[in-house]
Amino acid sequence: MNLEQSIEKQYDIMDVSLLAGKIMLESGAETYRVEDTMMRIAASYGIKESHSYVTPTGIMFSIETEEPTKTKLMRISDRTTDLKKVMLVNSTSRRISNGELDVPQAYRILKQIDRSEETYSLKIRIGAASIASGCFLLMFQGSTADFIPAVITGGIGFMSVVYFQQLISIKFFAEFMASFIIGLLALLFIQLGIGQELDKIIIGSVMPLVPGLLITNAVRDLMAGHLISGLSKGAEAFLTAFAIGSGIAVVVTFL
Structure with missing residues (x-):
């Protein structure tokens, strides 16, 4: 050669x-x-x-x-x-x-x-997010009467974050709007008498948006000595959590 x-x-x-x-x-x-x-x-x-x-x-x-x-x-x-x-x-x-x-x-x-395409189609991911939202509600000791509202709210919230990410490349905006919609829907279910506990419905519905893998990787990278990657992933996870919290806070505070 x-x-x-x-x-x-x-x-x-x-x-x-x-x-x-x-x-x-x-x-x-x-x-x-x-x-x-x-x-x-x-x-x-x-x-x-x-x-x-x-x-x-x-x-x-x-x-x-x-x-x-x-x-x-x-x-x-x-x-x-x-x-x-x-x-x-x-x-x-x-x-x-x-x-x-x-x-x-x-x-x-x-x-x-x-x-290769994503492992699961969008319909399957939305369905999984919906079911997970209802299960998270039960895990946080919510009432079974709120299971269906949490399923609907979580599914629409996950669908919203996917839609807004396609609409605009700013991830913070997509997560903020999705959590805002989740807060509105949860409040609507309460006012219609379909839901009982606003906080439990919201908590269960936002869980599919929580950056669990990102937080885990940030901690593992920090422990492995990759300080820049660990801190940047931690900052990204913090921004996601802040976006979710801000969207819910706007609904709870002003509506």
């Missing part, structure tokens, strides 16, 4: 590592897991020393060879929760480590994972 082919192969390995890291980070994986997976993939293809630096909004990856150090940067703009994609990338990484996949095969598989 001549020098030009060697350099081209190294860049291909970097592309595979970066693509794996991009999919995992966009799907809700922890920072340390993303960095570890990228370096393991590079090591499996013969890169003796590699370095990755991951934040919630970007990935930098470099490899050290006999030639000058090569570095690539990838911007991350969209983040969601899709743990199935994280599992698929982990499975692909293990196959790479076992020597089952060469570089082109691994890149092709990762591209298919990246292009």
Whole structure:
């Protein structure tokens, strides 16, 4: 293999590592897991020393060879929760480590994972959010008479946050409006005599919007020593909680 082919192969390995890291980070994986997976993939293809630096909004990856150090940067703009994609990338990484996949095969598989649709359709996610809202109400010792109002309110609230995120890219605005709508609907059910406990209906309905995975990842990143990622994810979780609380507060205070 001549020098030009060697350099081209190294860049291909970097592309595979970066693509794996991009999919995992966009799907809700922890920072340390993303960095570890990228370096393991590079090591499996013969890169003796590699370095990755991951934040919630970007990935930098470099490899050290006999030639000058090569570095690539990838911007991350969209983040969601899709743990199935994280599992698929982990499975692909293990196959790479076992020597089952060469570089082109691994890149092709990762591209298919990246292009695949979300694990569950919007209807299923709205239905799950609705049922979860009712179950959360019961978990917080709410009355069974409020189960249906919580199911309806939680489902419409989750549907609202999806709609507003498509309408405008500002996540804070979407979460604020969704919680505002939840507060209005809960208040409407109380005034119509369908619901009994306003606070329990609201608490159950907003739970699907609470950034539980984000908070968990923030704590795990901080414990693993990734201070920048941990603090930024914590700040994002705080803004989400503030948006939810503000939307409910507006309804309770002024209506």
